[in-house]
Amino acid sequence: MLLRKCKVPPIEAEDKNGDHVQVVVRCRPVNPFEEKAGFDRIVTMDRTSKCLKIQNNIDNFGLTRKTKQFTFDRVYDAKSTQCELYEESVRPMVEQMFLGYNVTIFAYGQTGTGKTFTMEGNRRERGIMQNAFKQIFEFVKTKKFSNNTCTATIQCCYVEIYQGKMRDLLNSSRPVRIDTSNLKLPCEGLRSFTCQSEEDMEHCRKLGYTSRMTACTYFNEYSSRSHAIFVVTCDLLNTKTRKVMSQSKLNLVDLAGSESLQRSKATDLRLKECCEINLSLLAVNKVISSSMSGKSYIPYRDSLLTMFLQDSFGSPSTKTLMIANIGPTAFSYKETLTTLEYAHKAKKIKNTPKKQTCKLSAKEKYRKTLEELVQCRRELEQEKKLDEKLKIQTVQMMQDAVKVLLQVQGVDHQDIQEFLKFLTENSDHLQNFSDLQNSMQFFLGNLDFIPVQDKPAN
Numbered sequence: 001m002l003l004r005k006c007k008v009p010p011i012e013a014e015d016k017n018g019d020h021v022q023v024v025v026r027c028r029p030v031n032p033f034e035e036k037a038g039f040d041r042i043v044t045m046d047r048t049s050k051c052l053k054i055q056n057n058i059d060n061f062g063l064t065r066k067t068k069q070f071t072f073d074r075v076y077d078a079k080s081t082q083c084e085l086y087e088e089s090v091r092p093m094v095e096q097m098f099l100g101y102n103v104t105i106f107a108y109g110q111t112g113t114g115k116t117f118t119m120e121g122n123r124r125e126r127g128i129m130q131n132a133f134k135q136i137f138e139f140v141k142t143k144k145f146s147n148n149t150c151t152a153t154i155q156c157c158y159v160e161i162y163q164g165k166m167r168d169l170l171n172s173s174r175p176v177r178i179d180t181s182n183l184k185l186p187c188e189g190l191r192s193f194t195c196q197s198e199e200d201m202e203h204c205r206k207l208g209y210t211s212r213m214t215a216c217t218y219f220n221e222y223s224s225r226s227h228a229i230f231v232v233t234c235d236l237l238n239t240k241t242r243k244v245m246s247q248s249k250l251n252l253v254d255l256a257g258s259e260s261l262q263r264s265k266a267t268d269l270r271l272k273e274c275c276e277i278n279l280s281l282l283a284v285n286k287v288i289s290s291s292m293s294g295k296s297y298i299p300y301r302d303s304l305l306t307m308f309l310q311d312s313f314g315s316p317s318t319k320t321l322m323i324a325n326i327g328p329t330a331f332s333y334k335e336t337l338t339t340l341e342y343a344h345k346a347k348k349i350k351n352t353p354k355k356q357t358c359k360l361s362a363k364e365k366y367r368k369t370l371e372e373l374v375q376c377r378r379e380l381e382q383e384k385k386l387d388e389k390l391k392i393q394t395v396q397m398m399q400d401a402v403k404v405l406l407q408v409q410g411v412d413h414q415d416i417q418e419f420l421k422f423l424t425e426n427s428d429h430l431q432n433f434s435d436l437q438n439s440m441q442f443f444l445g446n447l448d449f450i451p452v453q454d455k456p457a458n
């Protein structure tokens with residue numbers, strides 16, 4: 001087991017494991033058209049080594065077969081389930097929203113590769129959205145029951161970008177326009193709904209989904225012709241002090257699919273849509289390239305999509321997960337290779353400055369401590385039995401975390417002192433593994449709600 005000890009400040013700001021854009025690749029099954037035409041399967045994956053290989057098509061002389069290899073944060077082959085993808089790659093990202101981060105999860109790839117299936121699911125399998133709604137309300141309920149010091153306000157809205165215009169998918173009668181000065185939601189006129197349950201959110205999703213622009217194209221019977229962004233905002237309020245403890249959001253993005261103009265055989269409106277989609281995806285590509293090369297000017301303003309998602313690329317308060325969807329056969333070799341190269345490039349974007357030599361701000365330190373504890377709890381849950389060394393280490397880690405918080409400016413000292421007391425009194429009575437887990441759960445449940453002001457630490 002990998003049990004990392006919480007560091008007592010100063011904590012070095014360079015994060016070795018998590019602040020790059022996370023990139024996973026998902027390959028859909030062979031479709032009936034590819035099956036019938038007998039296209040070769042050209043993509044192979046190894047989930048353990050996270051490595052993916054793609055073979056090129058045999059050239060005109062049938063001579064060369066070259067293989068290109070890529071490594072990503074995770075790879076999912078055609079047999080992988082929605083549930084596996086969610087549990088391994090998405091759940092830890094959504095968890096970050098409760099720590100005050102803005103989280104963006106987006107599906108990218110050629111048309112017909114399964115972006116909408118991945119995000120919205122179908123009648124048989126829940127997609128990322130439904131699973132995220134469940135996770136959010138599980139969190140809200142746990143917190144409300146574990147202590148009554150906090151309330152969470154969860155709101156959602158659903159917007160589509162179609163042919164360079166924004167449209168509110170939950171209220172199409174009102175005009176919507178971009179407003180980047182509004183940090184919480186870079187939009188004006190977009191209607192937000194307050195949700196009390198997972199079902200409320202699902203209702204909004206379904207409502208928006210049915211209003212989306214779709215059309216039958218050469219590649220996909222139900223092709224999305226727009227970029228759709230479902231935004232969940234989460235405001236945590238301390239009921240005792242009435243202070244807002246954190247405001248964060250989750251962007252769930254189903255991008256329209258890229259298409260080769262030549263191969264798509266599109267004409268008229270479909271052709272216009274196709275051009276518009278490709279242009280906005282090119283703008284995303286340029287933003288990724290500029291963020292990666294550390295340029296000071298990032299061309300966010302090149303498209304509505306990049307303006308709306310501005311804080312998803314290269315911002316220190318954002319965690320981003322890109323799901324690159326691809327097809328498995330030689331039918332789309334070129335497009336698949338382009339998606340993989342693009343995704344590989346995105347993997348190099350860092351959401352934090354390269355190296356910070358200054359100390360972390362109080363809020364960052366607080367978040368980091370919570371992150372370490374959440375990670376520790378996850379690792380603990382995978383353990384089969386509790387040994388004495390593990391117990392001592394974990395309790396020590398919780399105590400260190402409390403000390404970190406005590407040194408952070410703006411923390412409500414009285415609350416933290418209470419936890420320290422709780423830990424000291426209880427550590428000797430931890431008899432078994434579930435005691436330790438409960439204690440950790442209790443600790444995290446309460447710790448999450450201690451307000452921290454964003455002042456620099458001493």
Ligand SMILES: Nc1ncnc2c1ncn2[C@@H]1O[C@H](COP(=O)(O)OP(=O)(O)OP(=O)(O)O)[C@@H](O)[C@H]1O
Binds near residue numbers: 027122
């Ligand atoms: N992993 C998968 N398992 C089973 N079916 C899949 C999978 N991925 C995609 N499909 C099926 O492939 C078809 C195309 O998927 P989908 O519409 O989600 O593609 P898309 O990338 O969103 O396309 P577009 O960009 O044109 O909107 C659908 O019928 C979908 O159910």
